[in-house]
Amino acid sequence: MKVSRVEAAQNRERIIDAAAKLFRERGFDGIGVADLMKSAGMTHGGFYGHFASKEDLMAQACMRAQETGLNVFRQVVEHDRQNALAIIASGYLSPAHRDQTGDGCVLAALGADAARHGTPLRATFTQTVRAAVEILTDLVTGRARRAKRQRALTIYASMVGALVLARAVDDEELSGEILASVLASIVPADS
Numbered sequence: 001m002k003v004s005r006v007e008a009a010q011n012r013e014r015i016i017d018a019a020a021k022l023f024r025e026r027g028f029d030g031i032g033v034a035d036l037m038k039s040a041g042m043t044h045g046g047f048y049g050h051f052a053s054k055e056d057l058m059a060q061a062c063m064r065a066q067e068t069g070l071n072v073f074r075q076v077v078e079h080d081r082q083n084a085l086a087i088i089a090s091g092y093l094s095p096a097h098r099d100q101t102g103d104g105c106v107l108a109a110l111g112a113d114a115a116r117h118g119t120p121l122r123a124t125f126t127q128t129v130r131a132a133v134e135i136l137t138d139l140v141t142g143r144a145r146r147a148k149r150q151r152a153l154t155i156y157a158s159m160v161g162a163l164v165l166a167r168a169v170d171d172e173e174l175s176g177e178i179l180a181s182v183l184a185s186i187v188p189a190d191s
Contacts, residue, residue: 012050015040019061020068024109025102028058028117059120065106066128073135085139085155086187092159093183095176098166108163132156158182 018040022031033054034044051057072091077084091097097104107128114125136152137145162182166175 008050011040011042011046015042015047015050015057016060016064019057020065020106021102023058023061024065024104024106028054028110028113033057055118055121058117059124062106062110062114062121063124063127066124069105070128070131070135073132077135077139081139085136088136088139089155089159089183089186093162093166093179093186095179098163098175098179101167105160105163108160108167111160111164129156155186158185 015037019036022036022039033047036057037044037047047057051060073088076087076091080087092105101109107125111125114121133149133152133156136155137149140148140151140155142148142151159182162178166178169175169178
């Protein structure tokens with residue numbers, strides 16, 4: 001039975017959404033095309049009608065996840081610009097975000113894996129880092145754009161690194177301490 005263009009587009013979106021979650025949970029090598037398609041409610045045979053390769057799907061799934069994360073940052077800024085940095089950092093460095101790998105930051109979940117892949121995938125990570133740093137640059141205090149950007153890069157790298165470490169350790173107390181310490185370095189308690 002032939003599917004309409006609308007149905008094909010919906011199927012493609014479903015595959016990308018499922019892959020975005022599963023890649024973050026299991027890594028790029030932790031799940032194959034057949035299981036990805038099954039989780040999207042489709043058969044393996046339809047994969048190549050939607051994507052040129054698994055790497056193509058990886059890039060598109062990561063872009064989807066990254067856009068979602070950046071939209072959260074943008075919505076916080078739109079809602080409460082004055083407190084946006086504290087809200088973003090608090091949410092990012094929370095135990096809930098740490099524990100929701102499949103719905104969390106794709107950079108923290110897959111950044112090291114992406115470094116070993118080709119340009120299309122790495123380009124999506126580059127775009128995300130640039131966009132996140134731009135958002136944060138506009139939120140940090142200071143007059144000189146260069147100094148603000150440097151501070152934003154430090155904040156973003158600290159947040160991502162803290163999340164990676166907090167997820168990697170098997171000590172709940174240490175994990176929480178990592179998150180809290182980095183949060184305090186971004187948003188001091190006296191501010």
